[in-house]
Amino acid sequence: MLLAPSAATGQSPAQARLGAGGVLAYEAASVTPGGGSLVEARLVQPTLMLHASAWRRLRALATLNFEGATIPGGELALGNWGEGFVDRRHPHTYVHELVLSADDLLGASDGPARVSISAGKGFAPFGTDDPMARPFLRFPVNHHLSQILERAVLIGSARTRLVAGEIGLFNGDEPERPGQWPRIGGRFGDSWASRVTLYPIPGGEVQASYAEVHSPEHRPGAGTDQGKWSLSARWSRPVAGHPLYGLIEWARTSEANGFFVFHSILAEGAWTAGRHRLQYRFERTERPEEERVSRFRSLRPHLENSILGITRWTVHTAGYTIDGPDLSGLRLSPLVEVSYGRMQRVGGGVFDVESLYGQDHVWSLSVGVRIGAGMAMHRMGRYGSLEDIEMRHHHQGGPE
Amino acid sequence: MSRWCWLLLGALACGSDKTGPGTDPGPDPTPVAEFHVSGGGNNVPERYSSDLWVHGSYAYTGTWGGALRDGHPGNVVKIWSLDANGAPTLVDSLVVPGIGTVSDVQVSDDGSLLVFGAERGPNAGLLVYGLTDPRKPVFLDSTMVETGIHTATIAEIAGRSYVFAARNPVDPALLIYDITDPADISLSASVPIPPQYGIHDTYVRDGLAFVFAWNTGVIIYDVGNGLKSGSPQHPVEVGRVITADDANHDGPSVHNGWWFHNPVTGEQRYLFVGQEGAANIGSTSNGDIHVVDVSDLTHPREVAFFHLDGAGTHNFWMDEERQILYAAYYNAGVVALDVSGTLSGDLGSRLLARGAPGGPGDTFTWGVQLSGGSLYVVDMLSGLWQLSGP
Numbered sequence: 001m002l003l004a005p006s007a008a009t010g011q012s013p014a015q016a017r018l019g020a021g022g023v024l025a026y027e028a029a030s031v032t033p034g035g036g037s038l039v040e041a042r043l044v045q046p047t048l049m050l051h052a053s054a055w056r057r058l059r060a061l062a063t064l065n066f067e068g069a070t071i072p073g074g075e076l077a078l079g080n081w082g083e084g085f086v087d088r089r090h091p092h093t094y095v096h097e098l099v100l101s102a103d104d105l106l107g108a109s110d111g112p113a114r115v116s117i118s119a120g121k122g123f124a125p126f127g128t129d130d131p132m133a134r135p136f137l138r139f140p141v142n143h144h145l146s147q148i149l150e151r152a153v154l155i156g157s158a159r160t161r162l163v164a165g166e167i168g169l170f171n172g173d174e175p176e177r178p179g180q181w182p183r184i185g186g187r188f189g190d191s192w193a194s195r196v197t198l199y200p201i202p203g204g205e206v207q208a209s210y211a212e213v214h215s216p217e218h219r220p221g222a223g224t225d226q227g228k229w230s231l232s233a234r235w236s237r238p239v240a241g242h243p244l245y246g247l248i249e250w251a252r253t254s255e256a257n258g259f260f261v262f263h264s265i266l267a268e269g270a271w272t273a274g275r276h277r278l279q280y281r282f283e284r285t286e287r288p289e290e291e292r293v294s295r296f297r298s299l300r301p302h303l304e305n306s307i308l309g310i311t312r313w314t315v316h317t318a319g320y321t322i323d324g325p326d327l328s329g330l331r332l333s334p335l336v337e338v339s340y341g342r343m344q345r346v347g348g349g350v351f352d353v354e355s356l357y358g359q360d361h362v363w364s365l366s367v368g369v370r371i372g373a374g375m376a377m378h379r380m381g382r383y384g385s386l387e388d389i390e391m392r393h394h395h396q397g398g399p400e
Numbered sequence: 401m402s403r404w405c406w407l408l409l410g411a412l413a414c415g416s417d418k419t420g421p422g423t424d425p426g427p428d429p430t431p432v433a434e435f436h437v438s439g440g441g442n443n444v445p446e447r448y449s450s451d452l453w454v455h456g457s458y459a460y461t462g463t464w465g466g467a468l469r470d471g472h473p474g475n476v477v478k479i480w481s482l483d484a485n486g487a488p489t490l491v492d493s494l495v496v497p498g499i500g501t502v503s504d505v506q507v508s509d510d511g512s513l514l515v516f517g518a519e520r521g522p523n524a525g526l527l528v529y530g531l532t533d534p535r536k537p538v539f540l541d542s543t544m545v546e547t548g549i550h551t552a553t554i555a556e557i558a559g560r561s562y563v564f565a566a567r568n569p570v571d572p573a574l575l576i577y578d579i580t581d582p583a584d585i586s587l588s589a590s591v592p593i594p595p596q597y598g599i600h601d602t603y604v605r606d607g608l609a610f611v612f613a614w615n616t617g618v619i620i621y622d623v624g625n626g627l628k629s630g631s632p633q634h635p636v637e638v639g640r641v642i643t644a645d646d647a648n649h650d651g652p653s654v655h656n657g658w659w660f661h662n663p664v665t666g667e668q669r670y671l672f673v674g675q676e677g678a679a680n681i682g683s684t685s686n687g688d689i690h691v692v693d694v695s696d697l698t699h700p701r702e703v704a705f706f707h708l709d710g711a712g713t714h715n716f717w718m719d720e721e722r723q724i725l726y727a728a729y730y731n732a733g734v735v736a737l738d739v740s741g742t743l744s745g746d747l748g749s750r751l752l753a754r755g756a757p758g759g760p761g762d763t764f765t766w767g768v769q770l771s772g773g774s775l776y777v778v779d780m781l782s783g784l785w786q787l788s789g790p
Contacts, residue, residue: 348683
């Protein structure tokens with residue numbers, strides 16, 4: 001949308017780029033908690049992105065998210081959970097990312113390697129990309145097993161052509177509402193994460209990460225701790241002239257030192273031919289069943305460390321997107337997604353799937369239009385030397 | 401953690417689940433006696449049961465609504481008649497509109513009042529009923545608390561009747577109500593408790609209130625003892641202690657307790673503290689019994705513990721004359737411990753009996769009470785039981 005060299009001088013002048021996006025979506029679910037179907041039309045994922053750089057090594061990245069205004073009660077999404085929402089995806093905080101990075105701190109002294117440090121609000125160096133930056137409209141069930149988002153972070157990273165490593169400190173508590181900032185005093189640094197990414201072939205990458213998160217669901221800090229693992233392999237490169245994306249991931253979150261354990265496996269892919277894109281995702285994820293205070297909200301703050309049971313969600317999602325016309329810089333991409341999920345209790349507990357939903361499966365339909373302008377959405381959660389390569393090209397005015 | 405672990409690759413390699421408590425409790429203890437079912441059981445199939453109180457030839461049990469059972473919330477107090485042998489028979493159900501859980505139940509010593517806490521609903525709070533006819537409680541008064549009352553403990557202090565109530569988060573507090581006129585409840589004091597999950601239960605004896613305040617630990621208040629010139633209107637802190645978190649590493653999770661007045665030795669030395677660890681309700685749980693020496697009330701200190709693998713403790717009752725502690729133990733049912741003499745370290749060898757009244761898979765015991773020579777047990781899954789045992 002905007003590539004604006006500033007008046008500042010030097011070999012690498014200041015630059016800034018903007019992008020905006022969102023999805024107007026009509027979403028339906030065949031069953032909901034308490035029974036009955038539900039249909040909603042919402043503006044989801046409304047975002048405004050800013051990437052700025054100066055003096056080559058300094059970069060700022062901001063992603064504003066306005067779901068607090070457009071979906072304050074969350075997005076209808078059976079299976080989704082987290083931040084006090086259940087069977088609805090929570091709205092993100094208004095400031096989704098705001099990270100300053102100093103990159104290539106050692107210059108030429110470390111050869112082709114790049115060492116950087118980043119600080120601000122964003123993702124901890126753990127897991128896979130934010131679902132918002134992936135081809136699907138629907139968030140997977142495993143969002144809170146596979147990403148650690150919207151924290152105050154301090155991340156050191158280093159990258160060579162074949163391997164990258166990150167380690168970060170952050171506050172363990174997750175947001176309670178869209179307008180809330182991370183709790184710095186008493187919480188920053190109580191949690192950490194580390195991720196190693198390998199780039200064995202162009203377009204392919206493999207990551208492994210681990211995090212220890214203190215009391216994510218209780219801001220004052222009395223909640224249970226989590227130990228989280230994530231392994232994934234990702235492909236993003238054209239094959240036979242057609243853009244091809246694929247991701248397989250495994251995630252495991254152990255809570256209360258193994259008293260609760262939640263697993264997830266997920267595989268998704270997207271194949272593009274011209275203006276047309278086909279996509280499919282398979283997911284099998286376990287989630288905690290907590291006491292609800294209403295159909296779509298769980299009890300917050302907690303009173304004790306009990307759950308009602310664990311359910312396993314096996315979900316197939318297929319979708320189709322077509323790139324529509326470019327209207328004076330406004331990109332419109334109609335899309336449709338269909339999901340079929342089965343719910344099953346794992347182990348004991350008083351939670352009963354059929355008592356809550358009336359059946360053990362759900363159909364979901366999403367029809368919408370993805371709207372974008374300016375810079376496309378970046379891969380979130382990788383900062384400094386790991387920032388999206390595409391993005392860095394623009395920042396630096398040329399390829400790496 | 402070694403500093404090398406903070407190196408990038410090392411950090412990954414260092415990640416692992418911790419296993420087991422820091423203090424090894426050793427092998428699971430072996431009981432020397434058994435509980436036997438004398439009556440009751442499998443008698444509340446449509447709801448999950450909660451707390452109980454037995455007075456004379458009647459018992460009252462609450463119901464829990466954290467999840468619906470057969471579509472029913474926990475909005476009922478069950479009224480039981482005890483026959484000549486003490487066996488319970490359901491005689492009526494008091495349905496309370498606008499609540500989802502009866503969280504705690506108690507009858508006044510004179511049998512005239514039924515008091516219970518309520519959660520989940522517009523009428524959550526403290527409710528007081530008259531028991532002129534023990535089979536037909538009559539509503540006298542209530543006070544609403546939006547976030548709910550988790551427990552309510554009746555105590556007589558300086559000739560007046562009070563209820564010490566635990567207000568749930570967001571702003572947890574010890575609420576002290578004067579119910580001397582049960583038709584006109586009045587608030588005497590509100591004592592804020594840190595929101596580290598707040599206050600769960602209170603034990604009041606001899607003008608001292610022991611507040612069980614989750615990760616804040618146990619807080620002891622003078623509410624009429626004279627030790628610190630406190631009163632129900634002006635509680636004064638005497639001391640506090642944070643018990644160990646060995647069972648689950650997620651904090652002390654201090655839930656309930658009993659201050660043991662030993663008639664054999666004349667000592668008032670031990671406070672038994674229940675740790676409510678993580679649980680999958682109806683299935684698994686953890687949490688230990690911690691023993692705190694309160695010889696010096698201003699400097700209480702933990703001296704012993706009891707641990708069962710795979711299960712966690714809940715509410716207590718004591719046979720003080722026989723020096724036996726009875727503990728509800730969720731999926732393990734009921735535990736009886738010999739607490740005579742000096743208590744120190746692992747109390748595994750003090751286990752007298754344990755039993756799961758509903759059997760495996762159908763036992764998740766909330767509370768116990770000794771009355772008329774029987775041990776009454778309320779189980780969330782299998783209802784009210786009458787047991788005999790050690």
